[in-house]
Amino acid sequence: xxxxxxxxxxxxxGDAWESRDTSRFRALFTEDASYYxxxxxxxxxxxxAIGTAFADAVSTQESIRFSHQVxxxxxxxxxxxxxxxxxxAGSGIPVRLDGIFVARFHGAGLxxxxxxxxxxxxxx
Numbered sequence: 354x355x356x357x358x359x360x361x362x363x364x365x366x367g368d369a370w371e372s373r374d375t376s377r378f379r380a381l382f383t384e385d386a387s388y389y390x391x392x393x394x395x396x397x398x399x400x401x402a403i404g405t406a407f408a409d410a411v412s413t414q415e416s417i418r419f420s421h422q423v424x425x426x427x428x429x430x431x432x433x434x435x436x437x438x439x440x441x442a443g444s445g446i447p448v449r450l451d452g453i454f455v456a457r458f459h460g461a462g463l464x465x466x467x468x469x470x471x472x473x474x475x476x477x
Contacts, residue, residue: 354458359423359431362462363454367419370437373411379404382464389468414439414448421454431456441475449474 354362362381369377379400382388387396388403397406411417417439425432437450452471456464 354426354429354431354462356423356426358462359426359433359456362431362456362458362464363421363423363433363435367421367435370411370419371417373414373417375404375408375411378407382467383459386464387466389466392468392470413442415442415445416440424453429458431458435471444477446475446477 366381382400382403384400386403387398389396397403419437421433421435423433433454435452435454439448441448450471450473452469455468457466459465
């Protein structure tokens with residue numbers, strides 16, 4: 354995974370999130386991937402579970418805007434800073450997220466382990 358490949362993968366990740374496209378999102382991960390939404394909770398394991406968790410998360414989000422900055426891409430691991438903003442469905446409350454992703458890939462460019470650290474701000 355070089356810088357260019359990780360950049361392309363993150364762009365697809367962001368496009369899938371912004372469009373709330375569960376199939377596109379799930380296609381970024383191996384069928385046995387582990388997705389750590391936070392560092393303290395157990396991971397979501399497997400493509401089906403990752404897709405379901407993603408669909409649940411984006412069901413409460415509207416007007417999603419995602420951006421990223423690759424910090425490193427070495428061998429099978431990529432690290433980036435990311436930001437996202439959206440409005441809460443129903444209430445319209447704006448939400449801002451800022452965090453770090455660490456993603457580990459296999460040879461075909463699919464993610465096998467994904468870890469997030471992030472902070473959020475919601476203002477009424």
